[in-house]
Amino acid sequence: MDMNRHYSRLWGKSRPGAAGIIYMAWHGPGKDEYRRRSWSAAQWRSFVERETEALRAELPGVQQIWMREDLFLCLPMSGDDAELQEERLLELANRLKREWEPSYRGIAASDMLPGMALHTGIAYMRDNGQRLNSSWWYEGMKRALVHGQHLFATERSMKLRLFEQLTRQRLLYPVFQPIISLRNESVYGYEALSRFPANRWFPGPQQLFDFASAEGMVYVLDRLARERAIESSAGLAGGQKLFINLTAQIMDDPQFTPGQTLSLLANMGLSAHHVVFEITERSSIEDFQTAKRTLDHYRSQGFQIAIDDAGAGYSSLQSIVELQPDFIKIDRSLIRGIHADAVKGHIVHTFTEFASKMGSAIIAEGIETEEELSYIRDMGVPLAQGYHLGRPQEAISTGHHGEK
Helix, strand or coil: CCHHHHHHHHHCCCCCCEEEEEEEEEECCCHHHHHHCHHHHHHHHHHHHHHHHHHCCCCCCCEEEEECCEEEEEEEECCCCHHHHHHHHHHHHHHHHHHHHHHHHHHCCCCCHHHCEEEEEEEEEECCCCCCCHHHHHHHHHHHHHHCCCCCHHHHHHHHHHHHHHHHCCCCEEEEEEEEECCCCCEEEEEEEEECCCCCCCCCHHHHHHHHHHCCCHHHHHHHHHHHHHHCCCCCCCCCEEEEEECHHHHHCCCCCCCHHHHHHHHCCCCHHHEEEEEECCCCCCCHHHHHHHHHHHHHHCCEEEEEEECCCCCCCHHHHHHCCCEEEECHHHHCCHHHCHHHHHHHHHHHHHHHHHCCEEEECCCCCHHHHHHHHHHCCCEECCCCCCCCECCCCCCCCCCC
């Protein structure tokens, strides 16, 4: 195809500052057979023609280029603010995938489609004053095609952009949930929980940290969460503890350099004795020897260690035995309804005895009712947290537990 002549047909003599290219094609185990059926190609093209015509009301100038059954939608775009324009293109591609895939499935007469999915990819090409020749178009179409080889390419790209924005602009912020001493009803400390502005890609912190882990960027996120928690810890009383989550995987990360936390604490007038690092038991610790060396380094500086979500993770008691934490936080799944569940009561009682022999303190998580609170208090559990005792708050309170 002569792309120079095709470009003239697309937008005539007008020269947009840039062009956006969206690649769309069906991929899956039935792709080759689907392509061999001429009526399948005709059906797909007829569908695209109708949808593109409707799209032109929103995006004047959008045109199609076909390479067999692979579709490239081309639209003129501004050459200003490339990052914003590329984000716009990603949003459009992702929207079309969400809308077109189920719509076409609903009308397509093909038994091939159930095993196939509509892939999308994008390329944003700036003019840069150069002649828009065949090579320029070919490069853009190739980039869009390569980008679209992964089923969730546009979605992943949008998540990466948001992740970079959250970390670059330090948009993470902490909220603090009180941990209460059941012996005297005082606030023993606070757990710092990460939050961020609402968005449609990450419903909550767990999804954000899961994405960071999958992309190999958990250290960047974990460090930012730790820094923001300490920076916002004004109001922490002299004897109170600040519980900060520490992702187990970062201890194997080559960027992990213990020692950075002390200077942050000093800036807030705090010391290592104020901080407890929580290691979640929901994530596997691959190398206990490495983890122990890292945590021993922290302990030598005065930090304490907690195992979070005990009773919920697949590593069971091994992480407690290997790491010998100062605190064991019992997962809320074992606390919920404990007053009416004898099995849960026996399990938590065993944890309490085990912790006592190790010199660790038990913290019951997820207390939501007075019945649960009374039960664990009678059992001798020393510390607890949950909505019944105090919800996460934006700043550390300088008052006592129960004050408004």
